[in-house]
Amino acid sequence: MNAILEMRGITKTFPGVKALDDVNITVQAGEIHALVGENGAGKSTLMKVLSGVYPHGSYSGSIVYEGEERRFKGIADSEALGIIIIHQELALVPLLSIAENIFLGNEQAKYGVIDWSLAFSRTKELLKVVGLNESPETLVTNLGVGKQQLVEIAKALSKKVKLLILDEPTASLNEKDSDALLNLLLQFKAQGISSILISHKLNEISKVADAITVLRDGGTVETLDCRAEAVSEDRIIRGMVGRTMEDRYPKREPKIGEIIFEVENWSAYHPIHTHVQVVKNVNLNIRRGEIVGVAGLMGAGRTEFAMSLFGRSFGQNISGRVMLHGRQIDVSTVEKAVSNRIAYATEDRKTYGLVLAEDVRKNVTLANLEGVSKRFVIDDIQELAVANDYRAKMRIRSPSVFQETVNLSGGNQQKVVLSKWLFSDPEILILDEPTRGIDVGAKYEIYTIINRLADAGKGVLMISSEMPELLGMCDRIYVMNEGSLIAEFSIAEASQEKIMHAIVKSGRR
Amino acid sequence: MDTRTADELNVSQPKTSWMEFIKAHFRDYGMLLSLLVIMLFFQVVTNGTLLRPLNLTNLVLQNSYIVIMALGMLLVIVAGHIDLSVGSIVGFVGGLAAIMMVRWGFDPVTTTIACLIVGGLIGAAQGYWVAYFKVPSFIVTLAGMLVFKGLTLALLGGMSVGPFPVVFQRLSSGFIPDVFGGEGFNYTALFLGTASVAAIIYFSFRSRANQLKHAVETAPFGLFLFKNGLLAVLVIAFCYLMATYRGLPNVLVIMAVLIALYAFVTNRTTIGRRVYALGGNEKAAKLSGIKTERLTFLTFVNMGVLAGLAGLIFAARLNTATPKAGLGFELDVIAAVFIGGASATGGVGKVTGAVIGAFVMGVMNNGMSILGIGIDYQQVIKGLVLLAAVSLDVYNRKK
Numbered sequence: 001m002n003a004i005l006e007m008r009g010i011t012k013t014f015p016g017v018k019a020l021d022d023v024n025i026t027v028q029a030g031e032i033h034a035l036v037g038e039n040g041a042g043k044s045t046l047m048k049v050l051s052g053v054y055p056h057g058s059y060s061g062s063i064v065y066e067g068e069e070r071r072f073k074g075i076a077d078s079e080a081l082g083i084i085i086i087h088q089e090l091a092l093v094p095l096l097s098i099a100e101n102i103f104l105g106n107e108q109a110k111y112g113v114i115d116w117s118l119a120f121s122r123t124k125e126l127l128k129v130v131g132l133n134e135s136p137e138t139l140v141t142n143l144g145v146g147k148q149q150l151v152e153i154a155k156a157l158s159k160k161v162k163l164l165i166l167d168e169p170t171a172s173l174n175e176k177d178s179d180a181l182l183n184l185l186l187q188f189k190a191q192g193i194s195s196i197l198i199s200h201k202l203n204e205i206s207k208v209a210d211a212i213t214v215l216r217d218g219g220t221v222e223t224l225d226c227r228a229e230a231v232s233e234d235r236i237i238r239g240m241v242g243r244t245m246e247d248r249y250p251k252r253e254p255k256i257g258e259i260i261f262e263v264e265n266w267s268a269y270h271p272i273h274t275h276v277q278v279v280k281n282v283n284l285n286i287r288r289g290e291i292v293g294v295a296g297l298m299g300a301g302r303t304e305f306a307m308s309l310f311g312r313s314f315g316q317n318i319s320g321r322v323m324l325h326g327r328q329i330d331v332s333t334v335e336k337a338v339s340n341r342i343a344y345a346t347e348d349r350k351t352y353g354l355v356l357a358e359d360v361r362k363n364v365t366l367a368n369l370e371g372v373s374k375r376f377v378i379d380d381i382q383e384l385a386v387a388n389d390y391r392a393k394m395r396i397r398s399p400s401v402f403q404e405t406v407n408l409s410g411g412n413q414q415k416v417v418l419s420k421w422l423f424s425d426p427e428i429l430i431l432d433e434p435t436r437g438i439d440v441g442a443k444y445e446i447y448t449i450i451n452r453l454a455d456a457g458k459g460v461l462m463i464s465s466e467m468p469e470l471l472g473m474c475d476r477i478y479v480m481n482e483g484s485l486i487a488e489f490s491i492a493e494a495s496q497e498k499i500m501h502a503i504v505k506s507g508r509r
Numbered sequence: 510m511d512t513r514t515a516d517e518l519n520v521s522q523p524k525t526s527w528m529e530f531i532k533a534h535f536r537d538y539g540m541l542l543s544l545l546v547i548m549l550f551f552q553v554v555t556n557g558t559l560l561r562p563l564n565l566t567n568l569v570l571q572n573s574y575i576v577i578m579a580l581g582m583l584l585v586i587v588a589g590h591i592d593l594s595v596g597s598i599v600g601f602v603g604g605l606a607a608i609m610m611v612r613w614g615f616d617p618v619t620t621t622i623a624c625l626i627v628g629g630l631i632g633a634a635q636g637y638w639v640a641y642f643k644v645p646s647f648i649v650t651l652a653g654m655l656v657f658k659g660l661t662l663a664l665l666g667g668m669s670v671g672p673f674p675v676v677f678q679r680l681s682s683g684f685i686p687d688v689f690g691g692e693g694f695n696y697t698a699l700f701l702g703t704a705s706v707a708a709i710i711y712f713s714f715r716s717r718a719n720q721l722k723h724a725v726e727t728a729p730f731g732l733f734l735f736k737n738g739l740l741a742v743l744v745i746a747f748c749y750l751m752a753t754y755r756g757l758p759n760v761l762v763i764m765a766v767l768i769a770l771y772a773f774v775t776n777r778t779t780i781g782r783r784v785y786a787l788g789g790n791e792k793a794a795k796l797s798g799i800k801t802e803r804l805t806f807l808t809f810v811n812m813g814v815l816a817g818l819a820g821l822i823f824a825a826r827l828n829t830a831t832p833k834a835g836l837g838f839e840l841d842v843i844a845a846v847f848i849g850g851a852s853a854t855g856g857v858g859k860v861t862g863a864v865i866g867a868f869v870m871g872v873m874n875n876g877m878s879i880l881g882i883g884i885d886y887q888q889v890i891k892g893l894v895l896l897a898a899v900s901l902d903v904y905n906r907k908k
Contacts, residue, residue, distance in 0.1 A: 310796075311796075311798070313795070313796060333798075333800075334795065334796060334797070334798040334799075335798040335799075335800065337798075338797075338798040339798075344796070346796060351790075351792055351793070352792050352793055352796050353793055353796075354790065354793055355785075355786050355789035355790040355793055355794065355856065356789070356790065357789045357790075357852075357856050357857060358785065358786070358789055358856070362782065362785075362786070366782075366786055366793075366794070366797045366799075367797040367798055369779040369782060369783070370779070373778075373779050376778045376779050376780060377777055377778055377779075378777050378778060378779060378782060380777065381719055381720075381723050381725075384723060384725060385723065420797065424798075
């Protein structure tokens with residue numbers, strides 16, 4: 001076996017920080033090589049060095065690719081040699097078609113005139129390879145995230161990829177789409193294309209990886225060979241965090257009381273396709289001190305349900321009743337929902353959760369400015385005390401509360417979002433994918449915070465696409481599919497198989 | 510009781526050196542520094558004409574309406590919008606005031622109140638489309654610009670209307686009378702200047718003490734003293750110069766009160782904070798329970814009222830309403846806000862910045878006019894300064 005890529009002794013410093021310190025990684029030809037590590041371990045920096053985003057000379061160490069030392073001056077250099085990187089935040093132009101996106105910057109053109117029939121026919125071939133059944137003329141904006149991911153991969157294939165780098169490709173995919181993607185990687189492997197897979201989802205890594213390189217604090221910890229014997233998730237985690245993680249979910253003795261929150265016959269229609277019912281007659285309840293999960297595939301209508309409930313932030317023609325302590329409450333605007341002590345922490349922190357240009361302090365108090373002001377005037381000292389208090393309680397890692405939230409890591413941003421909602425003093429917290437894109441250590445902290453909320457007698461509704469997380473955290477799990485709640489399990493009877501089974505069965509009907 | 514020390518809370522103790530602090534807050538001081546440099550430059554090349562009491566008074570009178578509109582424009586721009594119609598509103602409201610007083614015989618007070626209300630209604634009419642119909646503000650206010658330019662012409666019948674009652678003229682050309690009855694020297698001006706310096710120093714000491722008590726990062730004490738001392742010297746020197754001429758113009762007092770009010774609103778009130786959140790991330794603001802539509806609407810109403818006030822001041826200054834009044838003002842106002850460091854994408858900008866930006870433009874206009882540079886090259890230079898100031902700001906932010 002020969003190596004397609006060897007990165008030797010890579011060291012990269014930014015002013016004041018050593019982001020990479022003598023990192024070594026060897027990728028064999030035709031293998032799937034997983035790169036794991038907590039957020040900030042240096043995975044993305046390493047891949048930027050490889051792809052030429054940080055040009056030769058800005059780092060020390062050497063890159064040997066296909067047997068020759070390479071000195072990339074920019075992405076164009078590495079792409080020319082078949083190294084293609086697909087970033088976590090997809091780089092597609094929403095209002096252009098699939099074909100236009102695939103050949104963007106690489107148009108099928110002669111003397112600047114595009115040969116559309118060639119572009120379309122090549123697009124069709126590529127889409128067939130990645131298993132995407134869409135017309136090349138479909139606009140990317142009309143595709144779901146999973147399909148967009150496939151378009152990105154088709155785009156990579158169009159460039160004659162030899163080494164495909166995927167940064168968290170399944171972070172926003174449901175299990176079905178994730179599986180399809182992983183199978184695609186295996187298929188590529190059979191064709192001799194090597195891949196580097198960066199992921200937090202260790203179960204996926206165990207499934208497909210041939211080798212795993214673990215990074216911690218900018219250094220290589222170890223490379224694990226999965227061909228010889230299977231590597232357990234616990235083993236990987238031990239390498240990532242430098243300690244054994246006894247339990248991925250903190251223990252909690254649930255003290256569950258009476259029903260405090262009920263939703264009756266909740267329905268909502270799509271804001272544009274007005275005849276499509278996105279949420280169908282949902283009935284659910286939450287008890288005091290209970291963590292209730294909502295499982296389901298991506299697109300099952302869970303976020304749509306939560307947002308339509310929270311001040312009609314999604315959808316139209318919304319109907320149904322919401323009861324708190326047996327009394328009907330008005331949740332028709334976000335302001336009313338908040339004052340009726342409902343909070344909703346979004347799945348998309350950057351778009352819906354934070355004002356990124358503002359500091360931790362201003363974000364924490366945003367949903368409850370009245371709590372730090374008298375008659376419209378903000379008491380800045382009190383505000384600061386509140387922010388410092390949450391920063392300490394939630395362990396938000398930032399130099400101070402005056403740090404702009406754009407500079408925080410995903411886990412810390414999530415803690416700021418949670419702080420904001422805790423400061424609004426809710427009784428019911430709806431948490432939508434609370435640990436998406438967050439590393440293992442920070443996840444544990446978020447879980448601890450959620451448990452503390454339940455222990456304080458609040459009701460928590462937790463939407464998550466990661467079933468182990470729901471099984472590890474919740475007291476009861478609802479399963480949603482195509483806008484309806486199709487099953488309900490107590491934690492004692494719930495299992496991944498049963499949930500999947502329920503989804504598959506309801507889909508068949 | 511909270512027994513954690515400041516260290517455990519990880520709040521940095523005020524031990525930063527001067528240079529470090531200035532570096533960290535360069536954006537806050539950079540603009541002020543440029544203004545001082547520009548003033549110094551023109552003071553030298555005009556052989557001291559710039560800071561003569563007469564010219565200083567002119568400088569204030571010429572720029573008051575730009576500064577006043579910049580306060581409203583700052584909020585509009587921070588909220589993520591733009592208002593191109595303010596110049597036309599100035600002309601329209603000035604014309605309306607003229608017709609009301611000269612043709613219909615209303616008294617100045619009724620006229621002023623009515624005109625401010627009309628300004629607010631114009632703002633509301635435009636804000637409605639922007640906030641509730643989501644029509645881009647650029648287009649709504651471009652339409653408004655044309656509409657009110659046309660209505661001004663129609664209202665005045667293409668003629669100049671004036672002159673105004675003396676009471677109304679005082680709005681712009683009046684001075685605070687001297688209660689101490691000084692001969693050739695206006696003691697009231699000096700007294701008001703000293704009093705406001707005392708107030709500023711009192712409040713900044715109180716807020717500093719409060720910050721220290723709660724272990725907030727503060728400027729080094731030396732720098733703090735220097736800053737306040739410099740401010741005191743500048744304000745008192747300015748008032749002294751004004752006192753040797755005719756005292757403080759009425760419009761200066763109006764302007765100063767408005768600047769203080771808007772600085773307070775943007776820094777310390779919930780509505781101000783929400784405007785920044787709205788401009789920074791509208792979706793997040795909305796999901797945090799902020800009524801984003803109403804807030805957008807109100808920033809335009811506010812802009813309309815201030816543009817109305819500017820229209821009155823401008824008309825009073827010329828003592829006549831002309832169809833050409835207000836032409837191109839929107840450009841000076843918008844330039845002032847951007848020179849002052851506001852972000853074109855919203856969410857960022859300061860009242861002090863916008864005021865300094867307005868004076869940068871004002872001093873350059875005034876200085877170049879004294880030098881006899883023609884209106885042609887004045888515009889070229891102003892355009893280049895706008896570009897330079899904003900690119901410098903973009904560059905600084907990238908670092």
